[in-house]
Amino acid sequence: MSETFPSCAGDKPGDTVTPPTPTSPCFMAVAMDLPDFNSPYHPIHGRYKQDVAQRLVLGALNVAYGHSDVTFQGPFPTQFHVTGSGAQRTITIEYNNGRTSLDIRNTGFDICCGGENIHSCTDQGTWWVDAPITSHQGSHVTITASSCNSTNVVGLRYAWRESPCNLKQCAIYAADSSLPAPPYLTNTLPA
Numbered sequence: 001m002s003e004t005f006p007s008c009a010g011d012k013p014g015d016t017v018t019p020p021t022p023t024s025p026c027f028m029a030v031a032m033d034l035p036d037f038n039s040p041y042h043p044i045h046g047r048y049k050q051d052v053a054q055r056l057v058l059g060a061l062n063v064a065y066g067h068s069d070v071t072f073q074g075p076f077p078t079q080f081h082v083t084g085s086g087a088q089r090t091i092t093i094e095y096n097n098g099r100t101s102l103d104i105r106n107t108g109f110d111i112c113c114g115g116e117n118i119h120s121c122t123d124q125g126t127w128w129v130d131a132p133i134t135s136h137q138g139s140h141v142t143i144t145a146s147s148c149n150s151t152n153v154v155g156l157r158y159a160w161r162e163s164p165c166n167l168k169q170c171a172i173y174a175a176d177s178s179l180p181a182p183p184y185l186t187n188t189l190p191a
Contacts, residue, residue, distance in 0.1 A: 027059030030074055033170040033180045035163050048167070055179065074179035075100045075139070075172055080189050082145065082153055089145040090134065091156060091189070098139045101175040107133050108164055108171040112155035112187070113148035121155035121187040128157070133171065141172065159183040 029052055036046030058072035075095035082091050091111065095102060109131040112121035121128075129147040136142065145153045159170055160183055172181035 025063060027056075027063045027072060029055035029059060029072075030180050030182045031055070032159060032163075032183060033165055033168050035165075035167060037163075058177075058179075071174070071177045071179065074177070074181045075102060075174050076181065077158075077184060080156065080186070082189055084145075086150060087146040089148070089153060090142050091131070091145050091153065092140055092142045093156075095139045095141070095172070095181070100139050102136060102139060102141065103173040103175040103178065104133060104136045104141065104171060105173060106165060106169050106171045108159045109133065109143045110157050110160060111143070111145050111148060111153050112157070113151045114154045115151060118152055118154055119188065123154075126154060131156070153189060155185070155187045155189060157183075157185040160185055 031052050034046060034048045034051050035043065036048060037043050039046055041047075055072070058070055061067040061070040062072045077093050077095055078097045079094040080091060081094075082089065084090055107130075110128045111131040112126050112128055114121070114123060114126040118125055120126075131143040131145060131147060134142050134144050158172070158181065159165065164170060164183065170180050173179065174181075
């Protein structure tokens, strides 16, 4: 790979590519909310290319051209708070350190449940269940964790599916930019 380009892609096909970090000179556009299941060109070749292009332009303006006033990323979780117990247990997710108002359009969360001695979703004896949104305010979303019943809530994931939502109908968007939150997975949550 040329030394003049940032190292954000693999050297050859099949290399693992790590998503950019907030300080890397790379960017990606989230397009999981732009499926085209009825495309005459097959679903992988959607017709909504201008939406993807607009999101990539925002990334280029911010990262490559230094326009720090241009928002190019959707909301990202910064804190998780588990409260209550049993059927009253909830998880509150804070996005962008409380600085981004959210537009909630749907649901898309799952929680990982496990036994008493389970501490990670990578351990045997864990399972994933749907976790509906119960409330939201500003930059916070609260989901129910009651589906785990009396077992531990170990992890959380958002939009962790091959096709997580219909056209522009994922759960979490930034209210000011309409950019979607990316999918994420955490195999451990604070106790």
